[in-house]
Amino acid sequence: MGLFGPSVSxxxxxxxxxxxxxxxxxxxxxxxxKKTVMAVSGLxxxxxxxxxxxxxxxxxxxxDDFNHYAHWLRTLGGxxxxxxxxxxxxxxxxxxAVVAHAVSAYQLSRRDLKARPSKYVHKKPRASYATxxxxxxxxxxxxxxxxHILDLTTGTAHPGGFQHLHPYQNVIDTFSTWYGNVVYxxxxxxxxxxxxxxxxSAAQTLGVGSAARDRALKxxxxxxxLLLTAGFVSVPVGVMTGVVS
Numbered sequence: 001m002g003l004f005g006p007s008v009s010x011x012x013x014x015x016x017x018x019x020x021x022x023x024x025x026x027x028x029x030x031x032x033x034k035k036t037v038m039a040v041s042g043l044x045x046x047x048x049x050x051x052x053x054x055x056x057x058x059x060x061x062x063x064d065d066f067n068h069y070a071h072w073l074r075t076l077g078g079x080x081x082x083x084x085x086x087x088x089x090x091x092x093x094x095x096x097a098v099v100a101h102a103v104s105a106y107q108l109s110r111r112d113l114k115a116r117p118s119k120y121v122h123k124k125p126r127a128s129y130a131t132x133x134x135x136x137x138x139x140x141x142x143x144x145x146x147x148h149i150l151d152l153t154t155g156t157a158h159p160g161g162f163q164h165l166h167p168y169q170n171v172i173d174t175f176s177t178w179y180g181n182v183v184y185x186x187x188x189x190x191x192x193x194x195x196x197x198x199x200x201s202a203a204q205t206l207g208v209g210s211a212a213r214d215r216a217l218k219x220x221x222x223x224x225x226l227l228l229t230a231g232f233v234s235v236p237v238g239v240m241t242g243v244v245s
Contacts, residue, residue: 044093045101144186158174197221
């Protein structure tokens, strides 16, 4: 205490203590903010998945078309963007979306557990089917992303002789192994279930959902999940049946 009141250091400490968090921090700390981040990041990944599936289907047009598509991805945005610049921008955005989605999902899950009444502390509640699907589906997809990159992007875990910029042969190598098919098909089924519930949940979070639109949104979610599952599954099935060879 100074002669005429609180010391300067005490006032500074009070100012620092009373300082309100920034708007981005306040939004992130709120449950609504985390759900919004989860919804937006999920929609970003969904848009990518639709584009990725369409690109994958070019494999049915033969090696020249598919390999040319891989080359085109690396020249996208040229001549303004140099070799692979646009591709790396897409990759960075996707990594940010995956991290934001996973972190917000984890923190919301922990927050939900803490908010349960004390009588549930020693009694583990039974999670709903949708909750279990989203939780385990997310873990499966996270592990799959790592394997998929090591297999068909870097070639580190590729079963054959990895050929850079020759994705047609690389895809055939992967789906010529039983474990490549099992891993991929398991991940695609998990993806379909994740999209089915996640799309509807994102619509509710972003305020698009309503009692009148509920049926249409669920139909759209089911249609998207089915479309993505069928599109992605068609590639390994094509290799296994000899349609792609």
